[in-house]
Amino acid sequence: MTTPTPAVRERLLSLDSAELPAYLYDMTALREHAATVRAALPERVELYYAAKANPEAEILAALGPHVDGYEVSSGGELAHVAKAAPGRPLAFSGPGKTPAELMTALELGVERFHVESLHELHMLAALSARTAPGTAGRPARPGVLLRFNLPLAAASLEGSSLAMGGRPTPFGLDPTEAGTAVRLLTDGTYPQLRLLGVHAHLASGLDAPEQLAVAGSVVTWAADLATRHRIRISEVNVGGGMSVDYAAPERRFDWTAFGAGLGRLTGAHPDLTLRIEPGRSLTAYCGWYATEVLDVKHSHGEEFAVVRGGTHHMRTPATKGHDQPCCVVPVSEWPHPWPRPAAGTERVTVTGQLCTPKDLLSRNVAAPGLRAGDRVAFGLAGAYAWNISHHDFLMHPRPGFHFLTAEQRIRGTRHS
Numbered sequence: 001m002t003t004p005t006p007a008v009r010e011r012l013l014s015l016d017s018a019e020l021p022a023y024l025y026d027m028t029a030l031r032e033h034a035a036t037v038r039a040a041l042p043e044r045v046e047l048y049y050a051a052k053a054n055p056e057a058e059i060l061a062a063l064g065p066h067v068d069g070y071e072v073s074s075g076g077e078l079a080h081v082a083k084a085a086p087g088r089p090l091a092f093s094g095p096g097k098t099p100a101e102l103m104t105a106l107e108l109g110v111e112r113f114h115v116e117s118l119h120e121l122h123m124l125a126a127l128s129a130r131t132a133p134g135t136a137g138r139p140a141r142p143g144v145l146l147r148f149n150l151p152l153a154a155a156s157l158e159g160s161s162l163a164m165g166g167r168p169t170p171f172g173l174d175p176t177e178a179g180t181a182v183r184l185l186t187d188g189t190y191p192q193l194r195l196l197g198v199h200a201h202l203a204s205g206l207d208a209p210e211q212l213a214v215a216g217s218v219v220t221w222a223a224d225l226a227t228r229h230r231i232r233i234s235e236v237n238v239g240g241g242m243s244v245d246y247a248a249p250e251r252r253f254d255w256t257a258f259g260a261g262l263g264r265l266t267g268a269h270p271d272l273t274l275r276i277e278p279g280r281s282l283t284a285y286c287g288w289y290a291t292e293v294l295d296v297k298h299s300h301g302e303e304f305a306v307v308r309g310g311t312h313h314m315r316t317p318a319t320k321g322h323d324q325p326c327c328v329v330p331v332s333e334w335p336h337p338w339p340r341p342a343a344g345t346e347r348v349t350v351t352g353q354l355c356t357p358k359d360l361l362s363r364n365v366a367a368p369g370l371r372a373g374d375r376v377a378f379g380l381a382g383a384y385a386w387n388i389s390h391h392d393f394l395m396h397p398r399p400g401f402h403f404l405t406a407e408q409r410i411r412g413t414r415h416s
């Protein structure tokens with residue numbers, strides 16, 4: 001949704017100029033969306049939230065009742081999520097895990113390690129042998145899901161905005177290493193580790209039919225691996241990457257169809273726990289980056305609206321190369337005695353305050369009559385927004401953060 005919800009709109013208009021920009025999260029909308037996603041999934045499909053999409057503690061907590069656990073991809077995320085969502089299952093992913101990170105994960109009692117390479121497997125086994133079971137939260141035998149970069153039919157990732165697999169990438173084990181990895185975990189070499197299954201996060205931005213096709217291929221590949229090595233694979237994690245359409249924000253990932261398809265898949269593999277770990281598609285819709293127009297300028301036949309803030313707070317459009325969907329909320333007051341800058345054409349380019357032409361938030365925005373002092377709310381800002389941004393570039397003040405609840409008991413703070 002791009003149009004701000006009533007709670008977000010009200011907060012946007014109630015803030016002083018100096019309190020902008022601000023990230024406004026509609027926590028009721030987030031909870032409702034997460035509940036809808038959960039309800040669409042069959043019972044035997046576990047839902048983990050990929051914390052990298054938005055690790056704000058309030059977001060992690062709000063998702064708590066609707067998810068089975070959290071996927072973390074660094075020691076920092078691990079420590080943060082373990083504190084913000086204590087006692088919840090964690091899966092530790094990510095390439096290039098350091099010995100210190102693995103050690104912390106073992107000590108914190110992380111149940112699942114998504115192992116990315118043979119080197120990482122050896123290291124995890126060595127560290128695991130060194131940490132006695134029972135040390136802090138250390139489980140008796142940490143569980144391993146081997147992450148594979150699986151080959152896929154040429155067309156399967158065509159719709160993807162970001163492919164991590166199906167082609168040469170630094171992610172996961174190559175399928176040719178499967179035999180070695182399985183043997184190390186099952187022939188008594190590393191009895192301190194327990195092989196649980198297979199993990200694959202192959203792409204982001206796939207619609208439900210494409211996601212289902214990928215999930216089907218991963219499960220089939222995992223089942224063949226189990227047959228080949230005469231082992232039991234109890235878990236398959238097919239990753240995240242459910243689409244969020246920034247060009248057509250009202251078009252949503254079809255969770256109902258996806259859930260039904262996953263149901264067919266679990267029906268065909270009754271001993272398997274299937275897991276997904278979406279990030280973007282869970283939180284993108286609940287967040288708005290709200291700001292005000294500082295100036296409107298005409299330049300060589302085009303109109304530019306310069307807003308407080310920019311891509312140093314919300315890098316999403318710069319990284320993905322899209323126009324962030326936005327909505328203008330007109331403000332009638334103009335406190336100055338001089339003329340109010342206003343757009344003379346129907347369409348404007350909305351930019352931030354950075355001294356670079358790359359600080360583009362949204363181009364070709366239909367905003368006839370847009371004026372300085374009007375407010376703008378950028379939608380779909382609940383994922384990969386603040387936390388992927390280069391906050392310190394140009395040293396502008398940081399945005400406020402407001403987590404709006406139904407009771408309107410709202411917290412608003414500047415981000416540290």
Ligand SMILES: Cc1ncc(COP(=O)(O)O)c(C=O)c1O
Pocket residue numbers: 050052053071093094201203204205239240241242277278279280281
């Ligand atoms: C291993 C892994 N799992 C899950 C995700 C979440 O992907 P998305 O936010 O597109 O759902 C990512 C994103 O990069 C990832 O690398």
